[in-house]
């Protein structure tokens with residue numbers, strides 16, 4: 537199967553604990569290649585826009601507050617079946633339910649402060665990549 541792309545965020549709970557490298561190593565060990573990466577402080581508007589699909593969920597306000605509570609690292613990952621591959625190494629949303637050896641089982645603090653985001657479909661990956669990156673910032 538040809539290489540595809542997905543979008544990843546190393547969330548503020550992980551950057552705060554200096555885990556950018558440790559999380560990235562788990563992504564790389566899972567067969568994903570970082571083809572774009574930048575450390576940014578998201579604005580409230582960016583976080584609200586990015587998580588707009590969750591607008592009606594009861595945790596939306598807290599989620600936005602959390603995502604702007606510190607820097608994040610936004611990344612484009614490339615690999616065979618990248619979306620599913622990334623979701624597998626991330627583990628379940630709630631770290632209590634995540635499999636051993638996954639990023640969330642290893643590092644997440646809670647269902648909210650769960651260390652990483654990953655696109656859940658190829659279509660959403662394209663939208664999310666375009667939200668943060670110009671095509672000339674992605675170098676495979």
Ligand code: ATP
Nearest residue numbers: 590595599628629647648649650652653654655656
């Ligand atoms: P992500 O989209 O960040 O990769 P996900 O797809 O596993 O995570 P979603 O259901 O899309 O999970 O939820 C988005 C994010 O909202 C979660 O990663 C988590 O940070 C937060 N979240 C989800 N459910 C809850 C909850 N019940 N309480 C608090 N925060 C939550």
Ligand code: MG
Nearest residue numbers: 653654655656
């Ligand atoms: Mg999601």
